[in-house]
Amino acid sequence: MDLRISHPTRSVSGEISVTGSKSESNRLLILQALFPGIEISNLSNSDDTRVLLKALASNEEKIDIHHAGTAMRFLTAYFATKSGREVVLTGSQRMQERPVKILVEALKSLGADIEYVKNEGYPPLKIKGKELSGSTVTVASNISSQYISALMLIAASLPSGLRIRLSGKVTSVPYIEMTLSLLKTCGINGSFSGDLITIDPVEKQSPAEMTVESDWSSASYFYSIVALSEDAKISLASYKESSLQGDKSVAGIYKQLGVKTVFNGEIIHLSKTPFKKPATLVLDLSNSPDLAQTIAVTCLGLGIKCDLTGLHTLRIKETDRLQALKNEMEKLGGEVRITADSLHFVPSKELKSGIKIATYNDHRMALAFAPLALKVPLEIEDSEVVSKSFPGFWEDLRALGFSIENTAIG
Incomplete structure (x- = not known):
């Protein structure tokens, strides 16, 4: 219209x-899926957040996130850690033209099983979830901070946590700091100093009530x-x-x-x-x-x-x-x-x-x-x-x- x-x-x-920040809402939803003790209020009513909620609740083999770029990045990391779960993650035609290779290669270096369904470096992605054994990864940091945040969000669920080494000038530093602050508020220890982000593993996360700004x-x-x-x-x-x-x-x-x-x-x-x-x-x-x-x-x-x-x-x-x-x-x-x-x-x-x-x-x-x-x-x-x-x-x-x-x- x-x-x-x-x-x-x-x-x-x-x-x-x-309504609530889409950026904060989508980060907290991934953390809640990994650590169910987290309760969230004032969630964003945006399409992107609704798409992410639906995807996290879905048991389908194919998940379409339409235009939601944040959902594509965050869900790629999330599903890579879900042992026994196989999913094809896809989106709109424009989403299939948006690069995701940096994140996929980082996850693969940690042991993830991810394949490109159509074009190298782009969605759709076929993801076979498994326990990721790696604990250190290097990521080009001058493209999209969402790749880095995606890794940070899954880090505490990994057996040894995660050390993320950033290569190049870091883009959108406040978004990385937002992710780290939300992790800490949820009881997850981490630090960001120079070109190194360190997130400690968490076996059982304490209950937390989060209100989205x-x-x-x-x-x-x-x-x-x-x-x-x-x-x-x-x-x-x-x-x-x-x-x-x-x-x-x-x-x-x-x-x-x-x-x-x-x-x-x-x-x-x-x-x-x-x-x-x-x-x-x-x-x-x-x-x-x-x-x-x-x-x-x-x-x-x-x-x-x-x-x-x-x-x-x-x-x-x-x-x-x-x-x-x-x-x-x-x-x-x-x-x-x-x-x-x-x-x-x-x-x-x-x-x-x-x-x-x-x-x-x-x-x-x-x-x-x-x-x-x-x-x-x-x-x-x-x-x-x-x-x-x-x-x-x-x-x-x-x-x-x-x-x-x-x-x-x-």
Whole structure:
């Protein structure tokens, strides 16, 4: 379904409750499957988390995780450890084009039995679960932190635990630190120092009650709304000032774009404040690449030049996010140059109105571009794609006064 979006006043206020972080939820679900004493509350209601829940509960020989990249990485490691279980792990056509070789080779070096069903290095995977005998592995760390987190999550269930040696510049360090912190909160000992991660084995994990913090990448779209508004006051629940999520950096970034953040318990209050536009917004987003689309579109709406780097992982997401951003931002106005790991935007004098935004089966394209309707009316193709991470997004925008119509009506 395509949606036509606008905002009649450009003044925004409201209270929004965002469900649990997809990143935290999916890590905790793997740990719960390995150590059933863990109880979880405030799980994400995203498609990715529902897919993972279904896969963990399934007894089928073939498991299809559709577009859920996190589920593919985490389940590959999980099923490799399940003695006596055989499964073919597959996904959408795009998922079958996303590389998984680094993780598979790491698991094989620990003794895993994994075969490629179609193309070398890519899903689908045929996995025969067994007890993994290895205790040390080296992983290239400049591709995706999810490979490393997948290994960390199974580490405590291995007879000798696991020592993970990282090779190369580490990508998305906050996600590794999030995984380690969740392990520790669940009673699993581990450390991350320099290029070495060490996780101790656990024979019996003590009961633990875990509450998932709300998702900071979902919060980023409301930061964009405040930045693009003429006047705004939005409250978001439930967030921690001492968050495990790397995307909490959105608060500091958007301070440069006129958004004030005030913490009050587990509520954050966002408001529009006067600010001087930076000549160029220069950011290294290697630790928070999921913010790139939101920030780029905000700069488009505010007419601010930006240079965003550290974006090499965006090429292998639901789509090539750098190319998709270039395509859609240039429709609206301005010039975008991309490299293998960066995006450089120069604004035009005005935004084009009524443009239809393609979403490329990527939830973050729809989520990132929607706030721009505060500046110009626009259309979002395939709006249901937001369910991958934020199913209630359109309802939340209506609650903030956005006009949202199905383009098939009138």
